[in-house]
Amino acid sequence: MYEFIRGPLLWVAFIVFIAGLIYRIAALVNLSLKKDQVVYDHFSTSWALRSIFHWLLPLNRTVAQYPVYSIMTYAFHILLLGVPIFLLAHSVLWYESWQISWWSLPEDVADYLSLLMLALILFLIIRRMVAPYARIVTTAADYLLLVVVALPFLTGYLAYHQWINYHLMVILHMLSGELMLILIPFTKLSHMIFFFFSRAHIGSEFGERRGTVTW
Amino acid sequence: MGEPVNTEVIKERLDAAKSARMKMWLELCAHCGLCAESCFFYLAHDKDPTYMPSYKVIKTLGEMYKKKGKVSREFLEETLDIAWGKCTVCRRCSQFCPFGIDMALMISTARGICNTQGVVPEGLQKAVANYWAEGNQMAMTKEDWLETCTWMESETGEEIAGLKIPMDKEGANIMYTVNAREPMYYPQDIGMAATIFHIAGEDWTMSSEGWDDTNLAMFAGDTKCMTHVVKQTYDAAIRLKAKNIAITE
Numbered sequence: 001m002y003e004f005i006r007g008p009l010l011w012v013a014f015i016v017f018i019a020g021l022i023y024r025i026a027a028l029v030n031l032s033l034k035k036d037q038v039v040y041d042h043f044s045t046s047w048a049l050r051s052i053f054h055w056l057l058p059l060n061r062t063v064a065q066y067p068v069y070s071i072m073t074y075a076f077h078i079l080l081l082g083v084p085i086f087l088l089a090h091s092v093l094w095y096e097s098w099q100i101s102w103w104s105l106p107e108d109v110a111d112y113l114s115l116l117m118l119a120l121i122l123f124l125i126i127r128r129m130v131a132p133y134a135r136i137v138t139t140a141a142d143y144l145l146l147v148v149v150a151l152p153f154l155t156g157y158l159a160y161h162q163w164i165n166y167h168l169m170v171i172l173h174m175l176s177g178e179l180m181l182i183l184i185p186f187t188k189l190s191h192m193i194f195f196f197f198s199r200a201h202i203g204s205e206f207g208e209r210r211g212t213v214t215w
Numbered sequence: 216m217g218e219p220v221n222t223e224v225i226k227e228r229l230d231a232a233k234s235a236r237m238k239m240w241l242e243l244c245a246h247c248g249l250c251a252e253s254c255f256f257y258l259a260h261d262k263d264p265t266y267m268p269s270y271k272v273i274k275t276l277g278e279m280y281k282k283k284g285k286v287s288r289e290f291l292e293e294t295l296d297i298a299w300g301k302c303t304v305c306r307r308c309s310q311f312c313p314f315g316i317d318m319a320l321m322i323s324t325a326r327g328i329c330n331t332q333g334v335v336p337e338g339l340q341k342a343v344a345n346y347w348a349e350g351n352q353m354a355m356t357k358e359d360w361l362e363t364c365t366w367m368e369s370e371t372g373e374e375i376a377g378l379k380i381p382m383d384k385e386g387a388n389i390m391y392t393v394n395a396r397e398p399m400y401y402p403q404d405i406g407m408a409a410t411i412f413h414i415a416g417e418d419w420t421m422s423s424e425g426w427d428d429t430n431l432a433m434f435a436g437d438t439k440c441m442t443h444v445v446k447q448t449y450d451a452a453i454r455l456k457a458k459n460i461a462i463t464e
Contacts, residue, residue, distance in 0.1 A: 039236065062249050133257075
C-alpha cells in the first residue's frame with residue numbers, strides 16, 4: 001500500500017498535474033486564436049508584466065483596501081508553496097529517489113508553520129461564513145477546496161507528531177497531497193497558472209488601449 | 216410581456232460570446248469578494264452584498280451559462296433589473312479584481328442577451344429607434360440639424376465677427392461631433408465650441424451626417440445598432456477626408 005502510493009500513484013499525480021496544466025493552456029491558447037483576436041491586437045508585453053508584477057507583490061489598491069485579508073492570503077500562499085518544498089522530511093525523500101537536495105527549514109520551525117497554515121485556512125473558512133460580501137458568493141466547492149488544501153497539512157502534522165496512527169496518517173498525507181495535485185488543472189486551483197494569463201490580458205486591455213493602470 | 220423566450224437565440228449568443236477569456240473568467244473567480252469596495256452601487260447601498268460586482272455577474276450571465284440559455288422571461292426581467300438598474304458598466308471592478316476578470320464586459324454580454332428578447336429599458340429602446348430613423352438619439356432631422364447650426368453661426372457671429380460654422384468642409388483637421396442633446400436642448404453649446412475653434416484658429420468642420428457621438432445602442436446591448444452609429448461617424452470623416460474626429464465634453 002505505502003509503496004504503491006509512494007511510487008506509481010505519485011507518478012500518476014505528477015503526470016496528471018503537469019500534463020493537465022499543459023493541456024488546459026494549449027486548449028485556452030487554441031481557442032483564443034479563434035475567438036480572441038482583439039486580445040492579440042492590443043497585447044503589450046510591458047503592460048502585461050507590470051500588471052502581473054503589481055499583483056504578485058502587494059502593490060495595488062485592492063490590497064490596501066483589505067489589509068487583514070491580504071496579509072492572511074499572502075501568508076497562505078507563501079506557506080502553501082514554501083513549507084512542502086523546504087520540509088526536511090520531503091528533502092530526504094527527494095534525496096533517496098534522485099540524489100538531489102537543497103536547503104530545508106529547521107524541523108520545529110516547519111512544525112509551527114504548518115500549524116500557522118491550518119490557522120490561516122480556518123480563518124479563510126470563517127471569513128467566508130462571516131463576511132457578507134464573501135458569504136453571498138461562496139459555494140460548497142469553495143469550502144471543499146480549502147479542505148483539500150488543509151488535509152495534507154493536517155495529516156502531515158499528525159504524522160510528524162505520530163499522533164493517532166502514524167502509518168495511516170502517512171498514507172492519508174500522501175493521498176491528500178496527490179489529490180490536490182490532480183485537482184489543480186481541473187478546478188479553481190488552476191488559478192495557479194491562469195492568474196498570469198488573466199492579469200496579462202487585463203493589464204494590456206487597460207494599459208495599452210486606455211493608458212490606465214489596473215493596480 | 217409574457218411572450219415566450221427564444222432560448223435557441225440565447226444559446227447561440229452565449230456560445231458566440233464564449234471566447235477563451237470568457238471561459239477563463241467563468242472558471243477563475245475565487246469568490247473572494249474583493250470587488251465589493253470598488254463598486255459605487257455597493258457603497259451607496261450600505262454595503263448590501265447583492266450590489267457587489269461578482270454577485271451581479273453570477274446572478275445574470277453566470278446563471279445563463281449554467282442553464283445553457285434555458286431561462287425564463289422572469290429571469291430576463293430580473294437580469295434587466297441588475298444589468299441596467301444596478302450597474303453602469305463603469306468597469307471599475309475590472310480594475311480592482313485580483314484576477315483581472317472583466318466583469319463589466321460580462322454584464323454587457325448579459326445586456327446583449329436580454330436585448331435579443333426585447334428586454335431593454337424603455338428609454339434605450341426609444342433611442343435605438345431614433346438612431347435607426349434619423350441617425351441620432353433624438354431623432355433630429357437633417358434639416359433641423361443644419362438649421363440649428365446656421366442659427367448658432369449667426370447668433371454667435373453677432374458677438375464674434377467673422378465666426379463661421381463650416382459644414383461638410385473637406386480636408387479639415389478636425390471633424391467636430393456633438394451629443395444630440397446639444398442641438399436639441401442646449402444649442403448655445405455649439406456656439407461656444409465654435410468660439411473656441413475660431414479663436415484658436417483651428418481648421419475644423421461639422422458633418423451633416425454622423426454628427427451624433429453618443430452611442431446609447433451600446434448601453435442597450437444592441438450590437439447591430441451600435442455598429443451602425445459608429446460607422447456613420449467614421450463614414451462621414453472618410454467622406455470629408457477629415458484628419459481627426461473630436462467628440463464633445
